[in-house]
Amino acid sequence: MVTAEAARNVVGIIGNVISFGLFLSPCPTFYRIIKNKSVEEFQVYPYLATVLNCIFWVIYGLPFVRPDSILVVTINGVGLVIELIYICVYFSYAPNKGRKKVVYGLSGEIVFIAAVSLVFLLVFHDHKRRILAFGIICDVFNIIMYSSPLTIMKKVITTKSVEYMPFYLSLANFLNGCVWTAYALIKLDIFILISNGLGAISGAAQLILYGCYFRSTPRDEKVIDPKASQIQLSVSDGPDRV
Structure with missing residues (x-):
């Protein structure tokens, strides 16, 4: 007989596979950036937002916050690496103004994550309260996204x-x-x-x-809205693409 834990692991693995595919969905955008050697009108904000989201979900799934959530950690850890690669590509081909956005954005996120995590971990000493605190902030960012x-x-x-x-x-x-x-x-x-x-x-x-x-x-439109190619859907449902 299949136990609830085994079923949960199987479903989580399937979720990891689907989430991995979603993290890779912006690849055509970055192929275009590399090919044209320009970020054109694409914005880095969706990827910065996904980095923030991934990091909080990784923290949420760690044993000192939410035990038995390794599949949450794995997919968001992989997603974090992929998003950072996207940002590195963006940084490489962005003008100075775009590069400043990346630097300021990542710096602000690091400070914010460190401050929030430190406060939560020092104030909340048991799993129940840590799960509540980190869970709320993860859901808030997901709802915004x-x-x-x-x-x-x-x-x-x-x-x-x-x-x-x-x-x-x-x-x-x-x-x-x-x-x-x-x-x-x-x-x-x-x-x-x-x-x-x-x-x-x-x-x-x-x-x-x-x-x-x-x-x-x-089916036969010849004119393409130039702004259409600039539309970027965030790929960060939670836990991030979890």
């Missing part, structure tokens, strides 16, 4: 076209949210549940919009 798809969803409704909303990314978002919601329910983790429940709802909403406006999307 869930606003990122709203721009493209609004564009879909306004233009009645799904041209700039990738179907497979929306599908992956939905599946990722569902898998990690199941993970959180097997051994109740309210903070992972909140993050990924919202992620599943967001992904479902995107798929519904896709179904509604797929037929009305022009």
Whole structure:
């Protein structure tokens, strides 16, 4: 008979695989940056935000905060490395103004994370309170980041076209949210549940919009909105892509 812990591990591994794919989804953007040797109009903020999110989820999954959450640590640790690689590529091809954004952004995040973590660890001495403190801050950042798809969803409704909303990314978002919601329910983790429940709802909403406006999307448009290529969907549902 399969135990709840074994089932949770299997679901978590599946979630890790899907999350890994989502972390790799910006690769075409950075291939374009390397090919053109320019960051063009792309912004570094989504990747800085994902770094912040990943680090907090890594801390959340560590034994001194939330024991038995190694799969949360692994995927967010991998995601952190991938996001830092993206930022390094961005830094390499960005003008001085863009490089300053990277330096100031990372420096501010390091100070913020260190200050918050130090306060939480010194003030809260038991797992229950640490889980609550770090869980709340992780969910707050995730909820803020869930606003990122709203721009493209609004564009879909306004233009009645799904041209700039990738179907497979929306599908992956939905599946990722569902898998990690199941993970959180097997051994109740309210903070992972909140993050990924919202992620599943967001992904479902995107798929519904896709179904509604797929037929009305022009198939032979020659003119491409120059701003469309600048749209960057954050790939940080929680635990980050957990």
